[in-house]
Amino acid sequence: AVLHSWGIPFYKYDHYTLEQVCHKKGLLIEPILKNLIAVSQQPSPIYTHLSHCSVNALVNYLKHTHHIFVTQKLPYVANLIENLDIKKIKNQQLIQDLQLVFPLFTEDFILHIHEEEDKLFSYISHLYEATQ
Numbered sequence: 001a002v003l004h005s006w007g008i009p010f011y012k013y014d015h016y017t018l019e020q021v022c023h024k025k026g027l028l029i030e031p032i033l034k035n036l037i038a039v040s041q042q043p044s045p046i047y048t049h050l051s052h053c054s055v056n057a058l059v060n061y062l063k064h065t066h067h068i069f070v071t072q073k074l075p076y077v078a079n080l081i082e083n084l085d086i087k088k089i090k091n092q093q094l095i096q097d098l099q100l101v102f103p104l105f106t107e108d109f110i111l112h113i114h115e116e117e118d119k120l121f122s123y124i125s126h127l128y129e130a131t132q
Contacts (some may be wrong), residue, residue, distance in 0.1 A: 004076050011083060023115050055128040059121050066113045074106055 003010045006027060013021045022029040053061070081102050084095045 001072070002032070002039055004079060006032055006035070007024050007041075008032075009079070009083060011085065031096070055124060059124060062121070063117060064116065070110060070113065074109070078102060078106065 006025075006064050008021055008025060008027075013024075016024070018032065020028055021027075022032065076131065081098050086095060090096055
């Protein structure tokens with residue numbers, strides 16, 4: 001995902017070093033390495049600290065994770081699926097199925113997120129306000 005964010009489709013450069021790819025793409029390797037290291041050293045997920053958060057903080061955290069998923073993770077996975085290589089996978093039917101189903105999944109998932117944010121989060125806020 002880090003390489004994707006820098007415009008590097010890693011699956012097209014499987015026989016190159018990162019330095020060689022950066023040279024080909026006209027990129028400096030240092031910021032990419034810093035980004036890769038930062039991602040690998042991220043602290044453990046927030047899940048262990050959720051019991052100490054306010055309801056508003058939890059809802060805002062969930063909205064933020066939804067935003068990241070929709071704007072970064074889904075496009076990344078879509079890009080991977082669009083660029084599956086029949087020579088490497090050797091299962092054309094699987095590739096076609098993934099390429100057919102993933103856009104449908106994405107659409108349904110985004111609708112689910114909107115419904116969750118519009119209805120469930122609102123309901124949670126009302127419940128919290130009622131307990132106060």
